[in-house]
Amino acid sequence: MKKVSDFFGCKVFDDRVMKANLSAKVYQSLRKTIDEGAKLDIGVANAVAAAMKDWAVYHGATHYTHWFQPLTGVTAEKHDSFISPSPDGGVIMEFSGKELIKGEPDASSFPSGGLRATFEARGYTAWDPTSYAFIKGNTLCIPTAFCSYGGEALDKKTPLLRSMEALNKQAIRILHLFGNDDVKCVRTSVGPEQEYFLITKEMYEQRRDIRFTGRTLFGAKPPKGQEMDDHYFGVIKPRVAAYMEELNEELWKLGILAKTEHNEVAPAQHELAPIYTTTNIATDHNQLTMEIMQKVAAKHGLVCLLHEKPFAGVNGSGKHNNWSLATDGGVNLLSPGETPYENAQFLLFLCAVIKAVDDYQDLLRLSVATAGNDHRLGANEAPPAVISIFLGEELNAVLEAIETGTPYAGTEKTQMKLGVDVLPKFNRDTTDRNRTSPFAFTGNKFEFRMLGSSNSIACANIMLNSAVAESLKIYADRLEKAENFEDVLHEMIRKTIKDHKHIIFNGNGYDDTWIKEAVERRGLLNYRTTPDCMPHLLDEKNVRMLTSHKVFSEAELKSRCEIMLENYCKTVLIEANTMIDMAKTEIAPAVSAYVLELANTAVAKKAVDDSISRNYETELMKKLVRLEEQIAIKTDELEEAVMKLKGAEDVEAESYMIRDAVLGEMGELRVACDEAETMTAKKYWPFPTYGDLLFGVK
Numbered sequence: 001m002k003k004v005s006d007f008f009g010c011k012v013f014d015d016r017v018m019k020a021n022l023s024a025k026v027y028q029s030l031r032k033t034i035d036e037g038a039k040l041d042i043g044v045a046n047a048v049a050a051a052m053k054d055w056a057v058y059h060g061a062t063h064y065t066h067w068f069q070p071l072t073g074v075t076a077e078k079h080d081s082f083i084s085p086s087p088d089g090g091v092i093m094e095f096s097g098k099e100l101i102k103g104e105p106d107a108s109s110f111p112s113g114g115l116r117a118t119f120e121a122r123g124y125t126a127w128d129p130t131s132y133a134f135i136k137g138n139t140l141c142i143p144t145a146f147c148s149y150g151g152e153a154l155d156k157k158t159p160l161l162r163s164m165e166a167l168n169k170q171a172i173r174i175l176h177l178f179g180n181d182d183v184k185c186v187r188t189s190v191g192p193e194q195e196y197f198l199i200t201k202e203m204y205e206q207r208r209d210i211r212f213t214g215r216t217l218f219g220a221k222p223p224k225g226q227e228m229d230d231h232y233f234g235v236i237k238p239r240v241a242a243y244m245e246e247l248n249e250e251l252w253k254l255g256i257l258a259k260t261e262h263n264e265v266a267p268a269q270h271e272l273a274p275i276y277t278t279t280n281i282a283t284d285h286n287q288l289t290m291e292i293m294q295k296v297a298a299k300h301g302l303v304c305l306l307h308e309k310p311f312a313g314v315n316g317s318g319k320h321n322n323w324s325l326a327t328d329g330g331v332n333l334l335s336p337g338e339t340p341y342e343n344a345q346f347l348l349f350l351c352a353v354i355k356a357v358d359d360y361q362d363l364l365r366l367s368v369a370t371a372g373n374d375h376r377l378g379a380n381e382a383p384p385a386v387i388s389i390f391l392g393e394e395l396n397a398v399l400e401a402i403e404t405g406t407p408y409a410g411t412e413k414t415q416m417k418l419g420v421d422v423l424p425k426f427n428r429d430t431t432d433r434n435r436t437s438p439f440a441f442t443g444n445k446f447e448f449r450m451l452g453s454s455n456s457i458a459c460a461n462i463m464l465n466s467a468v469a470e471s472l473k474i475y476a477d478r479l480e481k482a483e484n485f486e487d488v489l490h491e492m493i494r495k496t497i498k499d500h501k502h503i504i505f506n507g508n509g510y511d512d513t514w515i516k517e518a519v520e521r522r523g524l525l526n527y528r529t530t531p532d533c534m535p536h537l538l539d540e541k542n543v544r545m546l547t548s549h550k551v552f553s554e555a556e557l558k559s560r561c562e563i564m565l566e567n568y569c570k571t572v573l574i575e576a577n578t579m580i581d582m583a584k585t586e587i588a589p590a591v592s593a594y595v596l597e598l599a600n601t602a603v604a605k606k607a608v609d610d611s612i613s614r615n616y617e618t619e620l621m622k623k624l625v626r627l628e629e630q631i632a633i634k635t636d637e638l639e640e641a642v643m644k645l646k647g648a649e650d651v652e653a654e655s656y657m658i659r660d661a662v663l664g665e666m667g668e669l670r671v672a673c674d675e676a677e678t679m680t681a682k683k684y685w686p687f688p689t690y691g692d693l694l695f696g697v698k
């Protein structure tokens with residue numbers, strides 16, 4: 001049996017490897033760059049590159065790539081080999097500091113939302129030393145940011161790093177005000193829980209919808225779905241267990257702390273949770289995790305579906321973004337401290353998050369908006385598209401006491417005098433659990449549950465970090481000027497609670513009455529679809545906030561809005577075309593063939609005995625013939641709706657046409673086809689059914 005500690009991180013150029021392979025001087029200089037963002041000089045870069053290359057070649061690598069995350073949602077890489085001709089006619093393996101620091105991929109095929117046209121034709125990649133290089137196959141992968149020549153971000157990592165820096169800056173101001181002068185840096189940490197489905201490769205091959213779009217576009221409800229709740233924490237099937245075992249091993253080799261795995265609520269659905277780490281690294285790791293999940297599945301004759309809603313009527317897949325912020329000394333700022341003074345600091349950070357989530361509901365909502373995730377949020381599934389915060393009973397009582405100025409009568413009676421006012425001391429509450437809230441406080445971190453399973457976690461964390469940075473900035477501006485720190489502090493906390501308590505909701509987020517209350521009584525935003533929310537990225541208040549913290553430039557925001565809407569349109573368009581194709585070339589012919597068999601049987605029966613009054617075949621044929629007609633009509637209508645998109649003025653207009661017309665037509669075509677499925681003999685149906693797919697992995 002291999003010991004995990006022996007191979008954990010064996011494919012990563014991590015701190016241990018750096019220490020062992022770099023001179024003390026180079027190592028320290030690199031550490032300074034990693035920890036404090038100090039500028040890297042080319043001598044150090046050359047030394048690091050040489051050590052990295054030797055290490056990689058020793059581990060079998062022949063190539064290197066600048067690994068980055070363009071706006072398409074996947075990761076991109078362009079492989080170059082280390083070899084370089086030597087004077088004696090042979091080759092040597094070379095890799096310079098320059099090649100480590102900067103690359104020039106052919107950027108033209110990545111979306112830029114018009115940015116490159118406005119600025120520069122080319123883009124370049126820049127090494128991100130804060131995320132370790134690693135080996136995949138025979139390639140050394142160097143995590144990089146991807147920018148245009150004018151410095152405009154064309155990727156997700158660049159704004160993520162900027163947002164972390166913005167939050168760092170403001171959080172440090174606050175901590176210094178509280179007298180924590182030794183804190184040098186504040187970082188956010190994330191542990192993303194990843195949900196996914198596994199189906200067999202054979203069945204996957206037979207379904208064009210899953211192959212082309214990642215989800216089923218047709219499929220009648222199976223006789224057994226998830227109603228028995230017997231999958232969650234049920235016994236993991238041997239084939240799945242073997243998959244998970246190999247997946248863990250591959251992830252561990254890459255230094256990814258895969259920790260827990262279990263079945264999810266829906267049949268064939270599972271979850272993987274890593275141990276949390278710095279947001280930037282967690283984001284890279286999550287991208288890698290999704291990639292490795294799919295690769296390992298292929299080795300086991302399986303396909304891993306990361307789509308948010310692979311099956312209608314069955315729970316979709318999300319990603320829970322567990323988020324906290326901590327100092328370089330390891331103090332979690334979302335953990336209620338031991339003393340009342342620490343409690344006060346905690347409360348201020350807590351308030352900063354509450355204010356941020358309320359002020360920027362729209363940004364958080366749109367940071368998770370995709371065509372795929374629209375099937376979860378805002379549809380009959382949770383979490384809803386309305387953002388609210390769950391705090392738990394105890395914390396809620398504490399906030400209420402502060403707001404009303406009444407003493408807090410919780411379990412812990414000790415109270416503290418902070419100047420003239422009273423801030424209570426309370427304990428961390430870990431027992432309170434709410435699984436239905438989109439944004440839940442879970443003892444020492446927040447869990448943002450709206451993310452889609454296939455999405456990069458970068459976007460959500462960019463918005464979260466930036467919005468919280470903005471709250472902290474407003475607080476710091478006031479506190480730095482305060483004559484009486486404690487008075488102003490208390491008043492600010494009280495005011496935040498008063499102004500933003502409408503976003504706190506501790507009840508059941510899945511309840512229909514909640515949506516009504518949220519929207520009608522509390523005035524919370526309810527953007528159900530991607531076209532509903534995405535244009536708000538360019539609302540003045542949002543542009544102002546994001547540009548003031550230097551997370552995005554205005555041009556970058558415009559380009560991102562355009563790219564996100566373009567992705568939405570393209571995704572649905574591929575789905576619509578796949579439906580049309582399947583309906584015409586697979587479903588209609590199957591129904592037709594079955595009708596012919598029924599007709600033949602009916603004729604044969606009549607020949608035997610023409611006194612039969614209720615002919616099974618004739619009755620069924622009537623229904624199927626009518627459905628065939630429906631399928632033909634609905635296919636035509638969908639085709640027409642798709643054709644009309646060509647006339648759309650711009651991508652925003654097109655997204656509205658998709659939301660208002662195309663998706664509806666797709667739904668109607670599906671209803672007719674799914675009904676036909678329930679009446680057509682199994683041997684005629686051209687692809688595996690929901691029952692086959694969901695219960696196919698033994």
Ligand code: ADP
Nearest residue numbers: 189190191192273274275276322323324442445
């Ligand atoms: P829960 O039961 O609330 O889901 P777990 O302890 O199982 O909590 O953790 C779920 C995820 O949250 C894991 O990925 C874990 O690493 C992560 N996590 C735990 N503490 C923190 C933290 N302080 N910051 C960010 N993520 C965290």
Ligand code: MG
Nearest residue numbers: 193320322447
């Ligand atoms: Mg969880």
